[in-house]
Every structure is written in structure tokens, then in C-alpha cells.
Amino acid sequence: MNWKHxxxxxxxxxxxxxxxxxxxxxxxxxxxxxxxxxxxxFPSSNGQRLKTWGRTxxxxxxxxxxxxPHWLCCTxxxxxxxxxxxxxYTHQLYVLVDDLAIGGVGFHLTPLNRGVYxxxxxxxxxxxxxxxxxxxxxxxxxxxxxxxxxxDAMRPLLLEFIRTAPFDPKATSAE
Numbered sequence: 001m002n003w004k005h006x007x008x009x010x011x012x013x014x015x016x017x018x019x020x021x022x023x024x025x026x027x028x029x030x031x032x033x034x035x036x037x038x039x040x041x042f043p044s045s046n047g048q049r050l051k052t053w054g055r056t057x058x059x060x061x062x063x064x065x066x067x068x069p070h071w072l073c074c075t076x077x078x079x080x081x082x083x084x085x086x087x088x089y090t091h092q093l094y095v096l097v098d099d100l101a102i103g104g105v106g107f108h109l110t111p112l113n114r115g116v117y118x119x120x121x122x123x124x125x126x127x128x129x130x131x132x133x134x135x136x137x138x139x140x141x142x143x144x145x146x147x148x149x150x151x152d153a154m155r156p157l158l159l160e161f162i163r164t165a166p167f168d169p170k171a172t173s174a175e
Contacts, residue, residue: 003080003125005105015106017124019148024093024117024155031162032096032114033139041073041169050074052142054165065144069161072142073169077130080105083122089148092140093117093158099135102128112138117155119148141165 009015041051055070066087077100083090094116101109102118105125110118112128120126128138141158143149 003082003105005080007125009105009125014121014124015104016108016110017104017121017126018102018110018118019089019121020117020119020151021110022117022151023113024115024151024158026093026095026115027159030095030115030159031167033167037167038073038096038137038139042075049076049078051169053169054161067143067145069141069143069157069165071165071167071169072140074100074128074138075136077135078128080125080127082125086122087144087146088121088123089146090120090122090142090144091117091149091151091154091158092120092142093155093162094138094140095162096137096139098137099130099132100128100138101131102126117151117158119151119154 042048051073052070055065055068072092094112094114097112097114097116101111102120103109103126109129111131112118141161143154143157
């Protein structure tokens with residue numbers, strides 16, 4: 001849901017939707033998609049910029065997506081928006097990142113890098129911005145929840161998903 005700059009925030013919305021960020025300490029052998037694998041995510045240039053897949057529970061509904069790990073891929077950034085269709089918090093562990101950052105309506109941007117873990121309030125306005133001209137991709141393993149989850153609980157779940165889940169964007173797609 002696109003969000004226009006200057007629109008007043010609801011009292012519960014955050015200027016900076018990143019509620020936690022840290023270096024997750026990825027094991028050296030952690031998967032990183034190849035250029036060929038990335039090309040399969042968006043095989044046509046239909047303007048799609050975000051795709052999720054790999055959920056075990058099927059359709060992309062609020063109850064089906066909570067605490068269900070999945071792949072999340074973004075290309076060319078995202079405009080300021082909210083995601084009211086999904087649980088409020090997303091916990092993301094990045095396995096590939098070009099020169100991108102995430103932020104809200106405020107001026108603070110959180111740089112994204114491989115191995116960074118972010119907890120984001122997706123019901124507050126947020127955006128993904130390119131920090132350099134050639135920046136294109138991010139790929140993350142993600143788990144959504146209605147309540148913020150602790151990093152120590154999410155890290156092993158996300159690492160296990162990355163280790164075992166096929167990187168196949170033709171699999172059950174939620175977006």
C-alpha cells in the first residue's frame with residue numbers, strides 16, 4: 001500500500017520502522033544466490049519489484065503467514081509503503097544485498113549488508129532505497145509475526161531455512 005510523504009502518521013506508527021538491527025554472524029558456508037538464480041526471480045520485466053515464496057502454509061493470508069519462514073527478494077528498491085495485509089513485524093536475515101538501505105518517513109536509513117538481521121514494523125511506512133546507481137538486489141530469509149520476536153529466537157530458524165529451503169521462485173509464490 002503506497003504511502004505519500006507528508007501523510008500524518010497514526011499515533012502507533014513509527015518514523016523509523018526498523019525496531020532492531022544487528023550483524024547476525026552468518027556461517028561462512030551460508031547460501032548466496034547466483035546471478036542465474038536471481039534472473040529466475042523476475043523472468044520478465046513486468047515491473048514487479050518484490051516477490052516472496054517458499055512458505056509451507058500455502059496462501060498469503062495473515063493467519064497463514066505468521067511464523068512461516070520464506071524467501072523475500074526485492075529488485076530496484078521500493079517506494080514508501082505499508083503492508084497491512086501481513087502480520088505487523090518481519091524478521092529478515094539478508095543473504096545477498098547490493099548497496100541498499102531501508103528506512104521510514106524520517107531521514108534515518110539503515111544500510112543493508114549480507115549477514116544483517118533486521119526486525120521491521122511493516123505497518124509503519126517503510127522504503128528500500130538504492131544508495132548507488134548499480135544497486136539492484138536484496139535477498140533475505142524472513143519470518144513475519146504479530147508481535148516482535150527476539151533475535152536469539154529468530155536467528156536459528158532463519159539459518160535453518162536458508163540451509164534447507166530450495167531457492168526456487170517458481171515454488172508456492174505469495175506475491
